[in-house]
Amino acid sequence: ILNVEQSPQSLHVQEGDSTNFTCSFPSSNFYALHWYRWETAKSPEALFVMTLNGDEKKKGRISATLNTKEGYSYLYIKGSQPEDSATYLCAFKGAGNMLTFGGGTRLMVKP
Amino acid sequence: EPEVTQTPSHQVTQMGQEVILRCVPISNHLYFYWYRQILGQKVEFLVSFYNNEISEKSEIFDDQFSVERPDGSNFTLKIRSTKLEDSAMYFCASSELGGSSYEQYFGPGTRLTVT
Numbered sequence: 001i002l003n004v005e006q007s008p009q010s011l012h013v014q015e016g017d018s019t020n021f022t023c024s025f026p027s028s029n030f031y032a033l034h035w036y037r038w039e040t041a042k043s044p045e046a047l048f049v050m051t052l053n054g055d056e057k058k059k060g061r062i063s064a065t066l067n068t069k070e071g072y073s074y075l076y077i078k079g080s081q082p083e084d085s086a087t088y089l090c091a092f093k094g095a096g097n098m099l100t101f102g103g104g105t106r107l108m109v110k111p
Numbered sequence: 112e113p114e115v116t117q118t119p120s121h122q123v124t125q126m127g128q129e130v131i132l133r134c135v136p137i138s139n140h141l142y143f144y145w146y147r148q149i150l151g152q153k154v155e156f157l158v159s160f161y162n163n164e165i166s167e168k169s170e171i172f173d174d175q176f177s178v179e180r181p182d183g184s185n186f187t188l189k190i191r192s193t194k195l196e197d198s199a200m201y202f203c204a205s206s207e208l209g210g211s212s213y214e215q216y217f218g219p220g221t222r223l224t225v226t
Binding site: 093 | 114115142144146153154155156159166167169202206209211212213214215216217218219220
């Protein structure tokens with residue numbers, strides 16, 4: 001059974017704070033790591049697909065890094081805004097097409 | 112922007128009844144998936160579908176479950192005889208191709224409640 005873990009489970013920050021959270025995953029049989037942003041009652045929104053060790057991806061104020069040798073990825077949000085409030089999910093992809101999800105980090109940004 | 116759609120948004124059914132959850136994947140995508148999230152638990156993979164057949168399935172996807180692409184646009188998940196433990200949010204997803212770098216695009220989900 002693959003173990004994908006995210007920490008923290010939830011996070012409260014003030015508007016303007018920068019924040020980061022972690023996804024840990026198996027370092028063997030790694031093909032890709034997906035990050036999603038999920039607001040309640042909406043579709044999970046694809047943020048990044050990361051495949052190479054050392055990958056860094058950026059979309060606006062959100063960026064992510066990947067370390068496949070030690071099995072972790074960080075998601076960073078610079079200058080958090082209330083609209084960043086959501087659950088952030090990571091998902092590990094091995095040899096097949098199945099995604100194995102972490103439990104998510106629920107971010108709440110207070111104005 | 113193209114998106115995956117799912118109907119209904121909420122389905123209530125009695126234990127033992129059959130349900131069909133419907134999805135319309137993004138039109139040029141070739142791979143289709145079903146996932147589910149039981150309340151308070153992680154999102155779990157059920158099945159992937161390519162070229163009109165199941166390409167991968169999890170242990171959860173037993174004989175009670177089936178998938179079908181009845182026409183060129185719809186992708187359905189059928190649960191033959193629902194159990195209380197089938198209550199969950201069911202997500203459909205699609206991807207252009209099946210390689211590592213391809214994103215899976217998710218629909219908004221169908222909340223299934225089995226009473």
